[in-house]
Amino acid sequence: MPLRVVQFGLGPIGRACARLVQSRPALDLVGALDLEAVGRDVGEVLGGEPVGVLVRDDAEAALAAWRPDVVLHTTSSFLDRIEGQIMTCVAAGAHVVSSAEELVWPFERDAGFSERVDAAARRAGVAVVGTGVNPGFVMDLLPVVLSSACARVERVDVWRSVDAGRRRGPLQRKVGAGLSAEAFREREAAGGFGHIGMVESARVLAAGLGWGGVEIEETFGPHVSDADHETEHVTVRAGSVAGIHQTATVRQGGAVRATLTLTMAVGAPDEDRVLIAGDPGLDVVVRGGTFGDTATVAALVNAVPRVAAVRPGLRTVLDLPAAAVGGRSRSVRFGACSR
Incomplete structure (x- = not known):
């Protein structure tokens, strides 16, 4: 069964993530959350054919309806702007893969945030991880x-x-x-x-x-x-x-x-x-x-099938297992290539 994926945020990186998800047989894009494109068909927002799913901004209700396995989160770089969004995804029982740079290693920057998110994710049995190309790959x-x-x-x-x-x-x-x-x-x-x-x-x-x-x-x-x-x-x-x-x-x-x-x-x-x-x-x-826009999108989407393999809680790229393009689990690639 394909993993059910929701795209949270439809800026340039979010739209590129959603299109890459659509190209992966092992992944199923079941919804998208955004403030600007509310009410539009997700497929049309992505430049393709209608898919019969509308963009929504009511995250809690939408996630309850869509029941995603993983949420791809691409809204902000900063912890104080994403905590509520991350907590809503976790409460819906979804793993979270986020492009938020401060989430790649949040522990010293905001210990309170880290403790709250880790505790909530453990209770829900899901993992939360920040990744990308920089931070998340090239320099670390x-x-x-x-x-x-x-x-x-x-x-x-x-x-x-x-x-x-x-x-x-x-x-x-x-x-x-x-x-x-x-x-x-x-x-x-x-x-x-x-x-x-x-x-x-x-x-x-x-x-x-x-x-x-x-x-x-x-x-x-x-x-x-x-x-x-x-x-x-x-x-x-x-x-x-x-x-x-x-x-x-x-x-x-x-x-x-x-x-x-x-x-x-x-x-x-x-x-x-x-x-x-x-x-x-x-x-x-x-x-x-390492071309940042493409590699960031690849790092995020390639992390989707891997995030469920780590222990529940607030995790880092050091916890993610190696994976190939498309999510094949027995690979030595490290997730910065889109194909």
């Missing part, structure tokens, strides 16, 4: 997986460079592309700006490598363009902000154990690199990078 899970070939790991350095000009409009605006340096700093001071999830990636990496008692420092600033760029969504002039440059440094006992460096800017090269100092050392480069 991938280095942890690579370290399995090392007898000793002394230090890990990860670099991710992303051409934001190839990404969706909301992300280009989120990294400040096209702003002046002054406007960038004003937005930064207001909070909720830039890439969310660097600290979460650092926490996952440290936990996956068994490093306890770590301290994490995050730095953040504008990436200024040296050339003009035009995208479908923004105009970037030379000397203005093209995006962000962000780092997270992991220290243990005063020594630097890991650095995570992210450049996400219009016109930046696309490349991911993991450098492990150890025995043996590893230097792995993903040429062309």
